Amino acid sequence: MNKVYKDIPEQEPDIRGKYRESIDILRSRLSLLRGQDRLLMTMYWENGNSITQIGKLAGLNRISLARRLNKITERLMEGKYIDCIRNKQSFTQQQMDVARDYYLTDLSMRTIAGRRKLSCYQVRKILQKVERLIHSSGSGACENDDGRRKMDDGRRTIRPSSIVSGLS
Numbered sequence: 001m002n003k004v005y006k007d008i009p010e011q012e013p014d015i016r017g018k019y020r021e022s023i024d025i026l027r028s029r030l031s032l033l034r035g036q037d038r039l040l041m042t043m044y045w046e047n048g049n050s051i052t053q054i055g056k057l058a059g060l061n062r063i064s065l066a067r068r069l070n071k072i073t074e075r076l077m078e079g080k081y082i083d084c085i086r087n088k089q090s091f092t093q094q095q096m097d098v099a100r101d102y103y104l105t106d107l108s109m110r111t112i113a114g115r116r117k118l119s120c121y122q123v124r125k126i127l128q129k130v131e132r133l134i135h136s137s138g139s140g141a142c143e144n145d146d147g148r149r150k151m152d153d154g155r156r157t158i159r160p161s162s163i164v165s166g167l168s
Contacts, residue, residue, distance in 0.1 A: 022077065029076045032104060037072050044069055075104055083134045090133055094118075098126045 023045070030041050040058065043049045051069070055062040075081075081103040084096060091099070098116060101107045102123075107115070109123045116123070 026073060026076055029082070032076070032081065033072070034105075037105075040065070040069065041072055041076075071106065075106055078103070080130075080134060083137065084130060087133055087137055091130070095126050095130065098123055099130050102127055 027045055030038060030045065033041060036058075040054060043054050043057075044051070049057075051062050051066050054060075055065045058065070060068075081099060084091065084099045084103070088096065094116070098112055098118075101112045101115070102109070109120055109127070112118070113120045113123045118126075
């Protein structure tokens with residue numbers, strides 16, 4: 001009953017090897033997340049649960065869960081909040097909180113203003129300062145013409161959605 005198949009495609013090990021560096025970066029950045037986002041990403045990337053399993057456990061539609069995982073992956077791979085952490089001495093705690101809410105949690109400026117008891121103008125000014133410092137530091141969060149992120153040493157990384165779709 002148990003048969004050994006000789007025609008196993010050699011593609012899967014190549015795919016995993018191709019994306020290994022990006023997956024390792026992503027796993028190391030999971031600790032930056034909080035709450036349900038962290039739980040979902042840990043279940044998917046660390047525990048190896050399928051989207052269907054996670055959806056049943058969390059009571060979420062698997063299609064919207066897949067979109068949510070892609071968005072979280074994209075934000076973690078983007079690296080703008082990582083650049084903020086690298087330049088932490090240039091920011092106040094309030095500015096770091098706003099940067100976290102905007103770049104990592106993906107909250108709107110209006111929502112951030114409400115949560116942080118700031119005006120929308122103040123939030124916009126903080127984010128402009130963060131953007132200026134990120135671009136002036138010459139960090140790796142700059143984007144190429146084709147929508148891919150460029151790393152510090154000039155290498156191109158893959159799009160986050162291709163990591164998820166390539167391993168599913």
